[in-house]
Amino acid sequence: MGKNDQPVVSMSGITKRFLDVTANRDVSFQLHSGEICALLGENGAGKTTLMNILFGYYACDAGEIFIKGEKVNLSAPKDAISRGVGMIHQHFALVASQTVLENIVVGTASRKGIFLDLASARQALVRLQERFGLQIDPDARVWTLSVGEQQKVEILKALYRDVDILIMDEPTAVLAPAETSDLFNTLRSLVQEGRSVVFISHKLNEVMDISDRIVVLRAGEVVAERKTSETSARELANLMVGRELLESIEKTERAPGDPVLNIKKLNVLNDKKLAAIADLNLTVRQNEILGMAGISGNGQTELSEVLFGMRSPSQGVIEINERSLKLGNPAASIQSQMGRIPEDRIGTGLLMDLSVEENFILENHASAAFQAYGLMKSQKIHNFSDRLIKAYNIKTAGRDAITKSLSGGNLQKVMLARALAGEPSLIVASQPTRGLDVGAMEYIHQRLVEERQRGAGILLISDDLDEIFALSDRIVVLYEGKIMGEAPGATASREQIGLWMSGVMA
Amino acid sequence: MIAEFLDLAFISGLMGATMRMATPIIFAALGEILTERAGVLNLGIEGIMLMGAMTGFVFTYSSGSIWFGVFAAACVGMLLGFLMALLSVNLGLSQHVSGLGITLFATGLAMFIYRLHFGSPTVPPIIQPFKQVALPVLSKIPVIGPGLFTQYTLTYIAWLLVPALSILLYKTTIGLKIRTVGENPVVADTVGVNVALTRTLCLVAGGALMGIGGAFLTLAHQNMFLIDVIGGRGWVAIAMVIFGNWNPLKATIGALIFGFLDGLQLRLQSIGVVLSFHLFLMIPYLLTIIALIGVSRRAAVPAGLLKPYRREEKGG
Ligand SMILES: Nc1ncnc2c1ncn2[C@@H]1O[C@H](COP(=O)(O)OP(=O)(O)OP(=O)(O)O)[C@@H](O)[C@H]1O
Numbered sequence: 096m097g098k099n100d101q102p103v104v105s106m107s108g109i110t111k112r113f114l115d116v117t118a119n120r121d122v123s124f125q126l127h128s129g130e131i132c133a134l135l136g137e138n139g140a141g142k143t144t145l146m147n148i149l150f151g152y153y154a155c156d157a158g159e160i161f162i163k164g165e166k167v168n169l170s171a172p173k174d175a176i177s178r179g180v181g182m183i184h185q186h187f188a189l190v191a192s193q194t195v196l197e198n199i200v201v202g203t204a205s206r207k208g209i210f211l212d213l214a215s216a217r218q219a220l221v222r223l224q225e226r227f228g229l230q231i232d233p234d235a236r237v238w239t240l241s242v243g244e245q246q247k248v249e250i251l252k253a254l255y256r257d258v259d260i261l262i263m264d265e266p267t268a269v270l271a272p273a274e275t276s277d278l279f280n281t282l283r284s285l286v287q288e289g290r291s292v293v294f295i296s297h298k299l300n301e302v303m304d305i306s307d308r309i310v311v312l313r314a315g316e317v318v319a320e321r322k323t324s325e326t327s328a329r330e331l332a333n334l335m336v337g338r339e340l341l342e343s344i345e346k347t348e349r350a351p352g353d354p355v356l357n358i359k360k361l362n363v364l365n366d367k368k369l370a371a372i373a374d375l376n377l378t379v380r381q382n383e384i385l386g387m388a389g390i391s392g393n394g395q396t397e398l399s400e401v402l403f404g405m406r407s408p409s410q411g412v413i414e415i416n417e418r419s420l421k422l423g424n425p426a427a428s429i430q431s432q433m434g435r436i437p438e439d440r441i442g443t444g445l446l447m448d449l450s451v452e453e454n455f456i457l458e459n460h461a462s463a464a465f466q467a468y469g470l471m472k473s474q475k476i477h478n479f480s481d482r483l484i485k486a487y488n489i490k491t492a493g494r495d496a497i498t499k500s501l502s503g504g505n506l507q508k509v510m511l512a513r514a515l516a517g518e519p520s521l522i523v524a525s526q527p528t529r530g531l532d533v534g535a536m537e538y539i540h541q542r543l544v545e546e547r548q549r550g551a552g553i554l555l556i557s558d559d560l561d562e563i564f565a566l567s568d569r570i571v572v573l574y575e576g577k578i579m580g581e582a583p584g585a586t587a588s589r590e591q592i593g594l595w596m597s598g599v600m601a
Numbered sequence: 602m603i604a605e606f607l608d609l610a611f612i613s614g615l616m617g618a619t620m621r622m623a624t625p626i627i628f629a630a631l632g633e634i635l636t637e638r639a640g641v642l643n644l645g646i647e648g649i650m651l652m653g654a655m656t657g658f659v660f661t662y663s664s665g666s667i668w669f670g671v672f673a674a675a676c677v678g679m680l681l682g683f684l685m686a687l688l689s690v691n692l693g694l695s696q697h698v699s700g701l702g703i704t705l706f707a708t709g710l711a712m713f714i715y716r717l718h719f720g721s722p723t724v725p726p727i728i729q730p731f732k733q734v735a736l737p738v739l740s741k742i743p744v745i746g747p748g749l750f751t752q753y754t755l756t757y758i759a760w761l762l763v764p765a766l767s768i769l770l771y772k773t774t775i776g777l778k779i780r781t782v783g784e785n786p787v788v789a790d791t792v793g794v795n796v797a798l799t800r801t802l803c804l805v806a807g808g809a810l811m812g813i814g815g816a817f818l819t820l821a822h823q824n825m826f827l828i829d830v831i832g833g834r835g836w837v838a839i840a841m842v843i844f845g846n847w848n849p850l851k852a853t854i855g856a857l858i859f860g861f862l863d864g865l866q867l868r869l870q871s872i873g874v875v876l877s878f879h880l881f882l883m884i885p886y887l888l889t890i891i892a893l894i895g896v897s898r899r900a901a902v903p904a905g906l907l908k909p910y911r912r913e914e915k916g917g
Pocket residue numbers: 113116117118136137138139140141142143144145185500501502503504913914915916
């Protein structure tokens with residue numbers, strides 16, 4: 096781990112433009128052997144772009160790349176792979192319908208003549224699994240695996256290609272705490288063998304924990320570089336955002352009012368027809384944020400789908416403002432004064448190929464405010480959209496911009512703006528800050544607290560404990576579809592919540 | 602009339618006809634499976650088959666060599682497959698539009714070239730078509746032998762292609778690459794597979810099979826070229842691909858069912874039962890719709906089908 100020897104990767108003067116955005120501007124970046132270097136930056140700062148350039152997936156407009164001392168011209172990922180660069184993408188790059196083994200061997204030289212040689216590939220894979228403790232059934236189809244397991248497949252896929260420079264783009268965004276610590280153990284054993292890792296994450300405490308060095312990007316430029324031992328999470332947050340962040344969210348004391356959401360004896364089956372929610376009872380009141388903690392996969396997704404009308408429960412009653420909700424009917428949920436923030440903003444929350452404006456009115460396009468006799472009232476809609484873009488400070492080329500051109504944080508703001516525009520009395524927010532940078536997260540948290548002050552009741556479903564503790568008036572823990580325990584937000588202890596989350600009744 | 606149905610000669614003849622009528626569908630469906638597995642829906646299939654039928658006929662007529670005709674039909678199929686690749690892969694145009702465009706273009710072109718060559722004769726020119734070959738031993742099996750194992754050489758080739766394509770797709774490195782490109786081109790690209798090249802080669806090879814499937818109709822089934830010789834068999838092949846869940850073997854079963862209905866219809870006509878061919882042509886589609894209702898939840902549609910791939914285009 097010599098500090099003097101030449102870096103394994105050296106990028107200099109990298110510039111990359113997409114039409115009107117400059118994603119990277121004159122960026123220089125070094126990676127040394129045996130180190131874990133973290134890349135930090137707000138949503139849209141250009142982290143993924145920079146690493147895609149190193150992986151040969153994007154071609155840079157200007158700049159030079161040296162890998163292991165040799166100047167390279169990467170025209171496709173295979174050029175980078177052949178030099179030992181591997182990348183695990185933010186959205187996994189696996190074929191869901193194929194087996195683990197097939198996903199791992201595709202594109203490699205595992206063959207006899209023209210035939211696939213799965214037998215020896217399997218042996219090689221098993222050896223790798225033993226060496227790094229990454230147990231996974233090689234014959235399982237990828238769609239049956241949890242995200243944590245899929246991550247392991249991605250790592251094995253890279254190791255199988257004998258990668259010694261591993262890029263991980265937000266690998267922990269969807270992992271449970273235990274899975275994250277497994278991943279960190281793997282990463283540590285990788286660098287001990289002299290490999291190098293680039294680690295991208297928005298979770299500052301993880302970055303402080305795992306990295307040796309940190310490079311901060313802002314608006315496409317490198318703004319700082321620190322040794323991890325010589326910085327703090329707070330300094331990093333301020334460097335990323337370019338301003339001082341609030342120490343904590345301020346909440347005034349409010350007595351909870353009438354119940355806005357009442358769930359009675361709810362039973363829900365998941366896609367595999369197994370019980371996802373069992374006999375759940377829950378109440379959310381006015382002026383209250385109820386935080387629902389729990390490791391993802393314990394029924395949170397199914398619960399939010401039922402509330403949003405996207406899934407029918409097998410049994411149970413849901414009352415909103417003391418009126419019972421027609422179940423399994425999204426239109427009924429919208430009309431019930433519920434602000435809906437689904438966890439999968441790309442899949443279910445927004446239509447990525449429509450404009451920002453069209454997404455704003457998606458739920459209400461049929462209301463009298465926006466149409467008359469089936470004709471859209473364009474001017475009203477334009478005004479409405481411009482108002483929201485301004486109020487929520489959404490960074491976009493304009494209301495007509497195609498939604499997929501927005502960064503993750505701004506997509507979330509679009510959903511939030513849409514959900515809160517009608518001043519809902521109940522807000523169901525599912526993983527509202529997943530994958531968002533600290534600045535965007537702070538903004539969303541502030542908005543939710545403001546809604547609470549206004550009088551809304553909020554059900555906050557999150558697997559991020561920091562978020563739960565920062566916002567909740569009351570905390571419940573969901574474990575295997577049941578409430579394991581309940582505690583007041585002000586006095587709950589992390590240890591207790593952590594135990595409940597892992598199913599321990601103490 | 603019942604007695605006539607149960608007649609051994611009738612049954613044997615029907616089995617033979619089933620195999621014959623299934624042959625062009627098998628060729629075309631295998632070609633379509635290859636291209637769709639790589640993520641491209643080739644709606645040019647009907648036009649490519651017609652061009653294959655015309656080219657095969659014209660080259661056989663001029664050269665006197667029927668195998669030369671088959672070869673020429675395959676080459677024309679490859680050219681049109683390549684044209685489809687240029688439009689839908691390289692230029693990234695809509696696969697629907699490119700495919701339908703090719704069918705319209707090829708339909709016009711086939712008639713144009715035929716007229717250029719033969720003018721408008723009152724009696725259509727004919728060629729000496731393929732002869733059926735009885736397989737030794739097998740064709741001597743009682744009842745089923747004479748029907749099943751006295752077939753055109755192209756039919757035997759079609760049957761060999763079914764396991765060959767299955768092995769290619771599921772047992773070779775190339776097959777894994779093709780399937781990966783069809784399921785998720787991003788994944789394929791990031792493991793170093795050339796997406797555009799893979800799709801192009803599949804379209805070219807698939808086009809060859811479609812061309813030969815068309816040629817079967819003018820060089821074996823009939824001995825002349827008529828503009829409606831394909832009669833929607835290209836669309837039937839696409840339906841069979843869906844019916845067979847993109848699996849060569851299952852699609853072949855679908856093709857056999859079609860061949861059976863087609864053969865039955867001819868037999869029934871010959872013994873005096875009058876029923877429109879078009880009614881029978883409907884049946885495979887009805888079958889597909891019914892089958893799709895049953896299998897759609899488990900349908901293995903290649904996930905990357907219909908999606909043009911450009912590397913720097915931001916996805917969803
Ligand atoms: N393929 C693309 N086409 C057009 N614009 C793009 C493309 N990829 C990235 N951009 C834009 O480039 C900028 C940087 O994006 P990038 O994905 O690198 O950000 P990031 O730092 O990885 O953000 P996040 O934390 O949200 O993942 C953004 O403004 C983004 O919208």
